[in-house]
Every structure is written in structure tokens, then in C-alpha cells.
Amino acid sequence: MAWHSDAEKELKKNGPIASLSFGAERKFAFKHKATGEKVDLLLAHGSLLVMKGSTQKHWLHRLPPSLRVFGLRVNLTFRVMEG
Numbered sequence: 490m491a492w493h494s495d496a497e498k499e500l501k502k503n504g505p506i507a508s509l510s511f512g513a514e515r516k517f518a519f520k521h522k523a524t525g526e527k528v529d530l531l532l533a534h535g536s537l538l539v540m541k542g543s544t545q546k547h548w549l550h551r552l553p554p555s556l557r558v559f560g561l562r563v564n565l566t567f568r569v570m571e572g
């Protein structure tokens with residue numbers, strides 16, 4: 490998945506985005522839009538990632554390509570819509 494921010498026009502501005510992961514672990518990476526600073530996380534089975542406030546304004550994110558993926562991964566993402 491390519492670098493992006495979750496900024497569809499239907500999304501509430503600065504609304505929280507909650508992401509639940511199940512199954513195979515995957516890396517998740519953030520990159521700051523202005524400084525290029527990178528932050529890597531591991532999304533383990535059962536982990537909850539919450540992106541709040543101005544995260545989408547200032548940071549891109551992606552699932553970096555993995556050479557080996559062991560098993561199925563399911564992600565449930567909850568977003569606040571508006572309009």
C-alpha cells in the first residue's frame with residue numbers, strides 16, 4: 490500500500506480513526522509530511538491503532554511491502570463520517 494493520509498472528503502475533519510488488526514502481524518509506518526521523520530509500528534494480532542486530531546494533516550502512513558507474509562490478516566477500520 491502506497492503512502493497516503495486518510496482524507497476522503499466524507500470524513501469528519503480531525504475525527505479519530507480506529508484500526509483493529511487480527512491475524513498475521515504487519516509493519517505500519519508513518520512519515521511526517523514536512524520533515525520526513527519516520528515512525529514504524531508493528532500491528533500485532535488484536536492491536537488497536539487510534540489516529541487522532543491532526544495526524545492525517547501532518548503524517549502519511551502505509552503498510553510497507555513485506556517480503557514474507559505469514560498467514561491471513563484482517564483489518565477493521567472505524568472512521569467518523571460527516572455530511
Ligand SMILES: O=C(O)CCC(=O)C(=O)O
Nearest residue numbers: 495508550551552564566
Ligand atoms: O490495513 C491497515 O492497517 C490500514 C490500511 C489503511 O491505511 C487504510 O485503509 O486507509
Ligand SMILES: [Fe+2]
Nearest residue numbers: 493494495550
Ligand atoms: Fe490509511
